[in-house]
Amino acid sequence: MFRRIAVALVVTAGFSVACSDPHSPPLVGELEVLSGDGQTGRAGEPLSQQIEVRALWEDGSEAVYSIWVQLAQGSGFVDLGGAQAGGEGVTVAAPVGRARVRWTLGPESGAQQLRFFAVRADGDTVAAVVMATATP
Numbered sequence: 001m002f003r004r005i006a007v008a009l010v011v012t013a014g015f016s017v018a019c020s021d022p023h024s025p026p027l028v029g030e031l032e033v034l035s036g037d038g039q040t041g042r043a044g045e046p047l048s049q050q051i052e053v054r055a056l057w058e059d060g061s062e063a064v065y066s067i068w069v070q071l072a073q074g075s076g077f078v079d080l081g082g083a084q085a086g087g088e089g090v091t092v093a094a095p096v097g098r099a100r101v102r103w104t105l106g107p108e109s110g111a112q113q114l115r116f117f118a119v120r121a122d123g124d125t126v127a128a129v130v131m132a133t134a135t136p
Contacts, residue, residue, distance in 0.1 A: 025121040028065050029058035031128035033116075036103075043134040044107045051101040051130050053116045067099040067118050074112030074134065077104040105134040 036051035055063040069078055077086035079102040080094050086104075094100070105112055112134055117127040 026057050026059075026063070027120045027122060027124075028055050028063050028118045028126050029060070030056050031067065031116050031118060031126055032056055033128050033130055036101075037130045038132070040133045040135060041105055043105055043109050043136060046102055046104045047132060051103055051114060052098065053101075053128055053130070054098045055118055055126075062097060064097040065118055067094045067097070067116055069094065069099055069101055070115045070117070071106075072113040072115040072129070074106035074108060074110070076106035076112060078102070078114065079104075103130075103132065105132060109134045109136045 031053050032055075034052040034054060036047065036049045039047045039049055041047045053067060055065045055067055057063045069080065071078060071085070075086065080099060099116055101114065103114060110133065112132050114130045114132075115127060116130070117125050119125050
């Protein structure tokens with residue numbers, strides 16, 4: 001299942017604020033993990049702490065930009081407050097520059113991984129990975 005949520009007006013407003021050259025859009029410089037990385041939880045159950053990632057422009061200011069979330073390792077389930085997806089390789093988007101995710105681990109014990117990424121206006125991708133360990 002693939003679900004995409006976009007808010008073009010918000011992104012356009014972010015461009016006008018963050019970019020001094022009106023002819024070229026600003027570029028996302030990095031995705032920063034704010035909370036939730038490195039947790040341990042029971043397989044098949046939600047982690048105790050929400051995962052939060054934000055996008056930053058190249059100058060370090062907070063970006064208003066879509067962040068995509070992908071279950072990269074382990075099946076599980078993610079909930080972005082309305083956009084929900086389950087299964088390895090499934091991708092959903094958080095359109096406002098911050099992704100706040102409730103992550104339910106997959107049924108197998110061991111390392112599991114969420115990949116957050118943003119596709120920049122120049123076609124390059126910036127990414128951040130969040131790891132969790134599922135116990136039996």
